Amino acid sequence: MERDAFLVALAERLGERGLLRDHDGMARYVSDWAGDRLGMPLAVARPATTEEVAATVRLCREHDVAMVPQGGHSGLVAGALPAAEGNELVISLERMDRVRAVDPINFTMAVDAGCILENVKQAAAEHECEFPLALGAQGSCQIGGNIATNAGGLNVLRHGMMRQLVLGLEVVLPDGRLWDGMSALHKDNRGYALKQLFLGSEGTLGIVTGAVLKLTPRATQARTALLGLPSLEAVIELYGLARRDCSDLLSAFELIPRRCLELAMEATPELRDPLDDAYPWYVLLEVSASGPLDLGAMLEYLLEQGMARELVLDGALASSEAQSRQLWQFRESMLEGQRRRGEHLRTDISVPISAIPAFVDEASRIVMAASPECEIIAYGHVGDGNLHFNILPPPAMPEADKRRHLHDLEAHLFEVLDGVGGSISAEHGIGRTKQAAYLARLSPVERELAEGIKALFDPDGLMNPGRILPPRH
Amino acid sequence: MERDAFLVALAERLGERGLLRDHDGMARYVSDWAGDRLGMPLAVARPATTEEVAATVRLCREHDVAMVPQGGHSGLVAGALPAAEGNELVISLERMDRVRAVDPINFTMAVDAGCILENVKQAAAEHECEFPLALGAQGSCQIGGNIATNAGGLNVLRHGMMRQLVLGLEVVLPDGRLWDGMSALHKDNRGYALKQLFLGSEGTLGIVTGAVLKLTPRATQARTALLGLPSLEAVIELYGLARRDCSDLLSAFELIPRRCLELAMEATPELRDPLDDAYPWYVLLEVSASGPLDLGAMLEYLLEQGMARELVLDGALASSEAQSRQLWQFRESMLEGQRRRGEHLRTDISVPISAIPAFVDEASRIVMAASPECEIIAYGHVGDGNLHFNILPPPAMPEADKRRHLHDLEAHLFEVLDGVGGSISAEHGIGRTKQAAYLARLSPVERELAEGIKALFDPDGLMNPGRILPPRH
Numbered sequence: 015m016e017r018d019a020f021l022v023a024l025a026e027r028l029g030e031r032g033l034l035r036d037h038d039g040m041a042r043y044v045s046d047w048a049g050d051r052l053g054m055p056l057a058v059a060r061p062a063t064t065e066e067v068a069a070t071v072r073l074c075r076e077h078d079v080a081m082v083p084q085g086g087h088s089g090l091v092a093g094a095l096p097a098a099e100g101n102e103l104v105i106s107l108e109r110m111d112r113v114r115a116v117d118p119i120n121f122t123m124a125v126d127a128g129c130i131l132e133n134v135k136q137a138a139a140e141h142e143c144e145f146p147l148a149l150g151a152q153g154s155c156q157i158g159g160n161i162a163t164n165a166g167g168l169n170v171l172r173h174g175m176m177r178q179l180v181l182g183l184e185v186v187l188p189d190g191r192l193w194d195g196m197s198a199l200h201k202d203n204r205g206y207a208l209k210q211l212f213l214g215s216e217g218t219l220g221i222v223t224g225a226v227l228k229l230t231p232r233a234t235q236a237r238t239a240l241l242g243l244p245s246l247e248a249v250i251e252l253y254g255l256a257r258r259d260c261s262d263l264l265s266a267f268e269l270i271p272r273r274c275l276e277l278a279m280e281a282t283p284e285l286r287d288p289l290d291d292a293y294p295w296y297v298l299l300e301v302s303a304s305g306p307l308d309l310g311a312m313l314e315y316l317l318e319q320g321m322a323r324e325l326v327l328d329g330a331l332a333s334s335e336a337q338s339r340q341l342w343q344f345r346e347s348m349l350e351g352q353r354r355r356g357e358h359l360r361t362d363i364s365v366p367i368s369a370i371p372a373f374v375d376e377a378s379r380i381v382m383a384a385s386p387e388c389e390i391i392a393y394g395h396v397g398d399g400n401l402h403f404n405i406l407p408p409p410a411m412p413e414a415d416k417r418r419h420l421h422d423l424e425a426h427l428f429e430v431l432d433g434v435g436g437s438i439s440a441e442h443g444i445g446r447t448k449q450a451a452y453l454a455r456l457s458p459v460e461r462e463l464a465e466g467i468k469a470l471f472d473p474d475g476l477m478n479p480g481r482i483l484p485p486r487h
Numbered sequence: 488m489e490r491d492a493f494l495v496a497l498a499e500r501l502g503e504r505g506l507l508r509d510h511d512g513m514a515r516y517v518s519d520w521a522g523d524r525l526g527m528p529l530a531v532a533r534p535a536t537t538e539e540v541a542a543t544v545r546l547c548r549e550h551d552v553a554m555v556p557q558g559g560h561s562g563l564v565a566g567a568l569p570a571a572e573g574n575e576l577v578i579s580l581e582r583m584d585r586v587r588a589v590d591p592i593n594f595t596m597a598v599d600a601g602c603i604l605e606n607v608k609q610a611a612a613e614h615e616c617e618f619p620l621a622l623g624a625q626g627s628c629q630i631g632g633n634i635a636t637n638a639g640g641l642n643v644l645r646h647g648m649m650r651q652l653v654l655g656l657e658v659v660l661p662d663g664r665l666w667d668g669m670s671a672l673h674k675d676n677r678g679y680a681l682k683q684l685f686l687g688s689e690g691t692l693g694i695v696t697g698a699v700l701k702l703t704p705r706a707t708q709a710r711t712a713l714l715g716l717p718s719l720e721a722v723i724e725l726y727g728l729a730r731r732d733c734s735d736l737l738s739a740f741e742l743i744p745r746r747c748l749e750l751a752m753e754a755t756p757e758l759r760d761p762l763d764d765a766y767p768w769y770v771l772l773e774v775s776a777s778g779p780l781d782l783g784a785m786l787e788y789l790l791e792q793g794m795a796r797e798l799v800l801d802g803a804l805a806s807s808e809a810q811s812r813q814l815w816q817f818r819e820s821m822l823e824g825q826r827r828r829g830e831h832l833r834t835d836i837s838v839p840i841s842a843i844p845a846f847v848d849e850a851s852r853i854v855m856a857a858s859p860e861c862e863i864i865a866y867g868h869v870g871d872g873n874l875h876f877n878i879l880p881p882p883a884m885p886e887a888d889k890r891r892h893l894h895d896l897e898a899h900l901f902e903v904l905d906g907v908g909g910s911i912s913a914e915h916g917i918g919r920t921k922q923a924a925y926l927a928r929l930s931p932v933e934r935e936l937a938e939g940i941k942a943l944f945d946p947d948g949l950m951n952p953g954r955i956l957p958p959r960h
Contacts, residue, residue: 117839117841118727119723119727119840119841120839120840120841120842120872121730121840122839142731163676164676164680166674166676170673170674172735174651175674177680177683178647178651187932191932192932193930193932193933193936194930195933197908197910198839198908199837199838199839199872199908199909199910199913200643200837200840200870200871200872200873201639201643201648201837201868201871201872201873201910201913201914202837202910202912202913203636203637203639203687203910203912203913203914203915203916203917204910204911204912204917204925205917205925205929205933205937205955205956206684206687206688206692206936206937206940206941206955207637207650207680207683207684207686207687207688208933208936208937210650210680210683210684210686211679211680211683211684213680213683214676214679214680215679215680219679230730230735231730231731231734250592254591254592257594257703257704257777258615258704258777258778259777259778259779260778261704261735261736261776261777261778261780262645262703262734262735262736262776262777263734263735263736303734303735304730304731304732304734304735305731305732305733305734305785305788305789306732306785306788307734307780307781307785308780308781312778312779312780315778315779316778364672364673364674364675365672366590366593366595366671366672367592367593367594367673368590368592368593369593395674397673398673398674399593399672399673399674400673400674435670435671435672436672437670437672437674437675437676437677438677439675439676439677440672440674440675440676441674441676442676443676444676444677444678452677452678456678457666457667459660459664459665459666460666460668460678460681463666463679463681463943463944464678464679464681466943467679467940467943468679470936470939470940470943471936482678482679483678
């Protein structure tokens with residue numbers, strides 16, 4: 015059999031540790047953090063070097079086998095899970111987990127793509143530097159996946175998305191050749207921005223095997239505050255004030271509705287209501303610095319300004335790291351509280367910051383009109399215009415009906431989103447689960463260019479096929 | 488005649504103000520700031536709207552006429568100048584100079600591509616915002632040119648290059664269709680990064696007609712210092728210290744050798760030696776903030792640290808805006824001083840920051856061995872690893888020999904550069920003048936991908952042909 019010949023050749027090339035074929039061994043490569051589960055792979059390749067990745071890709075091409083590059087299984091759009099048909103080879107980068115070099119003077123480090131984000135951050139910290147990408151999944155997600163999905167997270171406001179944090183890339187192309195772009199240069203204007211194309215391409219144009227990352231000085235101090243506000247308009251006005259008063263030192267400005275605080279307190283009973291009264295909206299704000307500045311005075315000035323303008327009604331200012339962690343606990347526990355409510359609609363949308371209040375109003379009105387018993391939970395990263403406008407289905411609804419109902423509500427929500435020039439995927443990407451909504455909004459011109467790029471890099475259509483764009487026939 | 492029919496049709500579509508055909512009228516479209524001058528265009532089209540740009544492109548395609556999109560003539564690699572053969576149509580964006588909208592709450596503005604950078608900065612300032620791109624040519628260069636060349640300049644250390652400052656683009660493709668990517672979203676992970684491809688593509692993939700730019704809060708205070716240092720090693724160590732001690736508020740860290748200070752004082756006799764003694768290296772450093780922070784105390788702390796470690800030997804700290812302008816005057820006058828020396832080798836190279844001292848040593852040694860009477864002037868943006876390692880030819884050399892001699896020295900310099908993984912073009916781009924050096928260093932894989940992208944976007948090869956890549960035959 016053709017498939018058998020392929021697997022024999024691959025096993026020979028990668029060795030015993032390099033190829034998994036048994037059902038149990040492959041089980042952990044077929045589901046992700048979100049609980050999506052697509053199917054079983056043909057096998058799981060675990061190359062240990064860039065050359066082994068290239069050899070794997072060449073064998074796949076010779077034998078016409080589709081490939082699914084895989085990182086740490088924390089994607090949220092099923093972009094790195096094998097299809098149900100059992101015909102795709104998973105290529106896991108997990109054995110390529112070496113920090114190649116740290117250069118604290120150049121503020122860079124070179125890493126294998128399979129490095130876990132937390133380990134990268136740790137290696138940077140050992141050199142008094144910081145790799146600023148910060149995600150809930152940082153204990154398991156891999157740098158290669160962060161690159162493939164142009165990961166965002168909690169620090170985008172200050173340090174940008176993954177795209178801003180990558181100086182160089184090493185990529186095995188779909189034909190097995192190596193594109194060596196492992197540059198450690200901060201500035202380089204030679205020719206077309208190939209590196210940028212790989213960033214965010216979700217493994218459809220090649221397999222990232224290494225990267226040069228940009229570091230920043232390690233923050234040595236931070237201050238956190240949780241503030242109560244009367245309205246979304248006040249939140250947006252306070253954001254503008256904070257950007258100015260905090261210079262470029264604002265590192266988080268998270269929007270939290272009252273309902274989320276309640277969900278957090280349900281999930282973590284030790285949490286107590288942080289302010290004396292309840293407010294419709296809260297902002298979790300953080301400033302940080304690597305040098306000797308009086309961040310406390312800076313934050314107090316901001317709060318005085320905010321209170322004088324009646325934007326901030328009350329606030330808790332952490333005066334120790336422990337207190338700061340407690341305030342951040344609300345952000346984490348509210349996610350757990352949501353999860354406990356069972357099936358719900360998760361979205362990851364973005365709008366212009368100035369459109370947030372009107373969008374939330376209009377979207378809430380439309381959704382509530384369509385489903386008066388559902389519950390809306392809209393939180394997010396204000397400075398990125400990134401909202402997780404999530405919906406809990408009516409509690410009394412039969413389980414079997416919930417998915418369909420939420421899907422219909424999503425369509426309503428996305429229509430409002432289209433009206434303000436928003437995005438259906440701010441940071442999670444397209445993968446498979448967002449593909450229909452993505453394609454429905456894609457202009458013919460852009461679709462033609464995107465398909466042209468895919469065909470240019472992957473003429474055989476074997477590299478993560480069917481993710482972002484439909485498979486070619 | 489085919490050409491005549493084309494020009495008649497174009498004149499009809501663009502109107503009297505929209506098309507220049509007389510020799511004198513076209514003169515100012517054939518040379519740039521660097522004094523490069525390639526030839527005469529077939530004509531100069533001056534479309535006033537995106538639709539007129541598209542119509543012009545469609546006509547060019549119908550009549551098989553090559554196009555040269557043009558901004559404010561401040562390029563340094565002859566990328567936007569018409570060829571000598573007189574067969575290319577210049578498409579100047581100068582009449583498209585409208586600020587479409589400013590949204591200070593979203594920290595964005597939408598502009599026509601022909602807006603002059605200075606006017607964009609002014610429009611942002613009217614809304615208490617700042618568009619941070621800062622170039623010597625900002626009074627004449629256009630946003631479209633800044634986008635096409637991924638412009639850098641003085642503020643890259645703090646705010647990044649043009650790539651980091653563009654949220655949305657509107658582009659007329661080489662077939663005359665419009666790609667509408669005028670998004671004002673700060674975060675958007677939908678599909679391939681087409682926008683990034685246009686950025687830095689030097690007008691070879693399409694004509695940028697509009698953009699959504701990212702703004703920052705307007706800086707309300709700044710502090711400047713000019714410091715004397717004993718060695719390049721000390722400069723690099725001070726840079727690391729400054730990044731830490733100044734948190735993210737460091738906005739300039741310019742390296743100036745003693746010789747440049749002398750050139751500045753030659754060019755501007757009012758300038759007096761800024762420090763009591765002479766030092767081999769100087770750093771012009773600036774910090775800025777939009778909020779109420781004590782920048783003076785921050786800078787004094789840094790200088791204390793630098794002096795305690797004997798990195799800084801002396802320094803002048805501006806205590807007023809006038810004094811600050813005077814310190815910056817050295818940076819500007821040294822360029823004028825260089826220009827007065829007549830023909831010299833200008834380079835725009837980058838290396839890892841940690842490699843700067845060894846690179847400057849080695850490159851100087853090699854160049855001086857090859858040409859003991861020449862003079863090296865190496866200054867630049869330390870935080871970007873971007874050096875202008877320039878060479879004045881031996882004063883006694885006959886004028887006729889200078890160009891060839893400098894060209895030979897450049898080859899020696901670039902060889903040393905290759906050894907440290909440097910770039911022959913940090914911010915100026917490739918255009919025509921850097922093409923040979925670019926192609927000589929391009930891997931076959933990268934060349935194939937770059938040519939594939941060019942062919943995908945511009946199958947007829949009519950859009951700024953021969954820039955970056957050689958023309959197809």
